[in-house]
Amino acid sequence: MLTAPTLSSPFVDLDREAWARLSASTPLPLTDVDVQRLRALGDPIDLAEVDTVYRPLSRLLDLHIAAVRGLHEATGTFLRERVGRTPFVIGVAGSVAVGKSTTARLLRELVARWPATSRVELVTTDGFLHPNAELERRGLMERKGFPESYDRRALVRFVSQVKAGDAEVAAPVYDHLTYDIVPGAQNVVRRPDVLIVEGLNVLQPARPGRDGTGVAVSDFFDFSIYVDAREADVREWYVERFLALRRTAFTRPESFFHRYAALTDAEATARAGQIWDSINAPNLRANIAPTRDRATLVLTKAADHHVASVRLRKL
Numbered sequence: 005m006l007t008a009p010t011l012s013s014p015f016v017d018l019d020r021e022a023w024a025r026l027s028a029s030t031p032l033p034l035t036d037v038d039v040q041r042l043r044a045l046g047d048p049i050d051l052a053e054v055d056t057v058y059r060p061l062s063r064l065l066d067l068h069i070a071a072v073r074g075l076h077e078a079t080g081t082f083l084r085e086r087v088g089r090t091p092f093v094i095g096v097a098g099s100v101a102v103g104k105s106t107t108a109r110l111l112r113e114l115v116a117r118w119p120a121t122s123r124v125e126l127v128t129t130d131g132f133l134h135p136n137a138e139l140e141r142r143g144l145m146e147r148k149g150f151p152e153s154y155d156r157r158a159l160v161r162f163v164s165q166v167k168a169g170d171a172e173v174a175a176p177v178y179d180h181l182t183y184d185i186v187p188g189a190q191n192v193v194r195r196p197d198v199l200i201v202e203g204l205n206v207l208q209p210a211r212p213g214r215d216g217t218g219v220a221v222s223d224f225f226d227f228s229i230y231v232d233a234r235e236a237d238v239r240e241w242y243v244e245r246f247l248a249l250r251r252t253a254f255t256r257p258e259s260f261f262h263r264y265a266a267l268t269d270a271e272a273t274a275r276a277g278q279i280w281d282s283i284n285a286p287n288l289r290a291n292i293a294p295t296r297d298r299a300t301l302v303l304t305k306a307a308d309h310h311v312a313s314v315r316l317r318k319l
Contacts, residue, residue, distance in 0.1 A: 014317055014318055015302075015315045015316060015317055015318065016315070016316045016318055017313060017314075017315050018313065018314045018315075018316070019312070019313050020056065020057075020310075020311060020312055020313065020314075023056075023057065023060055023311075023313075023314045024055075024056040024057070024060065026060040026063070026064075027059040027060035027062075027063050030059050030060070030062065030063040032051075032054070032055050032059050033114070033117040034051065034054055034110075034113060034114065034117075035051070036050070036051050038113060039051050039054055039110075042106060042109040042110055042113060043106045043109075044103065044105045044106045044109075046101070046241060046244050046245040046248055047103050047106045047309060048308075048309050049103070049106055049110075049309065053310055053311070054110060056311075057303065057311045057314075058107075058110050058111070058114060059114075061111070061114075061229075061301070062111070062114035062115060062117075062118070064301075064316075065094070065111070065115055065227060066115070066118050066120075066121070068092075068226065068227050069092045069115075069118075069120065069121060069197075069198065069226075070120070072092055072226055073089065073120075076089060076090075088169050089169070090167055090168065090169045091166055091167060091169075091195065091196050091197060091198060091199045092121070092197065092198045092199075092226045092227070093163065093166070093167055093198075093199045093200075093201065093224050093225050093226050093227075094111065094198065094199070094200045094201070094225065094226065094227050094228065094229065095200075095201050095202075095206040095207060095221070095222055095225040095227075095228040095229065095299075096108045096111070096200060096201070096202040096203075096206070096228075096229045096231070097202075097203065097204065097205070097206045097207045097228065097229070097230050097231070097292065097295060097299065098204070098230055098231035098232065098292070099204070099231075099233075099235075099238050099284070099288045099292055099293075100149065100204065100238075100242060100284045100287075100288075101238055101241045101242035101245055101284075102231045102232070102233050102238050102241070102305070103231055103241075103305065103309065104202055104231045105128070105202060107202075107229065107231055107303070108126055108128075108200050108202035109126065111200060111229075112124045112125075112126045112200055115198050115200075116198075120197070121197040121198050122197065123195075123196045123197045123198070124196055124197060124198045124199075124200065125193045125196040125198070125199050125200070126199075126200045126202065127162075127175050127191060127193065127199065127200070127201055127202070128178070128201075128202045128203055129154060129159060129201065129202070129203025129204070129205070129206060129221075130178035130180070130203070131175050131176040131177050131178045131185065131191065132154050132155050132156070132158055132159040132162070132175070132176060133148065133149075133153055133154055133155075133178060133185065134153060134154065134155055134185075135184060135185045136183065136184045136185075139153060146282075146283060147283070147287075148283070149204055149205075149283070149284070149287055150287050150291060151205050151208055151291055154205070156211075156221070158176075159221050160219055160220070160221050160224075162174075162175050163199075163201060163221050163224045164219075164224055166193055166196075166199050166224075167199075167224045169195060170195075171194065171195060172192055172193070172194050173192070173193045174190040174191065174192045174193075175190065175191045175192075175193065176189070176190065176191075177189035177190060177191055180253075181253060181256065181258060181259050181260070182258060182259070182260055183259075183260030183261070184260070201221065201225070204287070204291075204292055205291055205292060205295070206221055206222060206225075206228075207222050207228060207230065207295035207296075207298045207299060208220060208221075208222070208291065208295055209222070209295075209298070210223065222298065227300045227301070228298070228299045228300045228301070229299055229300065229301050229302075229303065230295070230296045230298075230299035230301070230302045230303070231303050231305070232296060232302050232303065232304045232305065233304065233305040233306075234307070235285065235288065235289075237305070237306075237307045238288070239277070239280050239284075239285070240307075241309070242276060242280050242284065243273055243276040243277060243280070246264075246272060246273075246275075246276035246279075247269065247272055247273065247276070249261070250264055250265055250267060250272050299317070300316070300317050301314065301315065301316050301317065302314070302315040
């Protein structure tokens with residue numbers, strides 16, 4: 005059902021069934037094979053979930069993109085000049101292991117199936133982490149993923165250049181296997197119709213500069229999504245993913261976490277819990293969760309990973 009907000013609320017709250025009904029006439033271009041290819045490790049999302057949750061979201065984004073383009077054309081008419089169209093930028097935020105990567109990849113596929121937005125790029129903020137050597141120098145290796153572990157100036161510069169319509173803008177590349185930036189590697193973005201920026205802290209507000217001003221990467225977003233869940237559930241998902249990686253990626257000698265491959269189930273569970281409690285939970289509480297209400301839309305998941313409710317900011 006649709007929950008009537010209080011007069012002071014800037015949001016409209018919808019339960020799962022009410023949200024699903026909003027896309028009755030919207031096609032679903034993805035298949036089971038597509039969903040299996042796009043979902044992250046440990047995320048049990050299926051085609052039914054995509055149909056219920058992401059099909060309405062795809063339609064909503066299409067409406068927002070069309071509205072922004074209409075405003076762009078009207079502004080050009082007002083200014084009496086032709087201004088090149090700039091990309092529509094979507095931010096996707098949320099905790100480690102909450103499923104934001106799957107959300108971002110699904111949106112890339114769905115939005116690209118709309119006729120007016122065939123060119124969709126996805127960039128994760130992992131590429132803007134400082135290299136491990138620099139984190140070591142700054143004493144930040146145990147705070148990887150915290151706001152201070154990123155080159156925020158480079159991230160803001162990247163998104164602002166894409167939003168400005170630059171022909172080519174390059175982002176660094178992060179390797180999750182080696183847990184570090186890949187030297188010399190670049191992800192080049194070439195004037196997409198839509199850019200999706202996914203990361204833990206993309207909804208962080210600006211930090212004032214020395215002159216009292218500041219710009220945040222979220223200042224360039226046209227739409228933003230926060231993927232939410234109870235902390236206890238996310239912790240459980242994180243531990244489950246750690247155990248799955250111990251049996252797969254961690255077994256490779258070049259993996260940064262290769263030392264965990266030989267742990268027993270009990271040892272791996274304990275170690276994953278320690279990492280969550282000492283690093284991911286404090287980051288979630290202090291830096292990530294407080295940005296939730298800055299999002300245009302919040303997807304709240306239940307313990308079974310399914311989205312239970314949706315909160316949409318009123319215009």
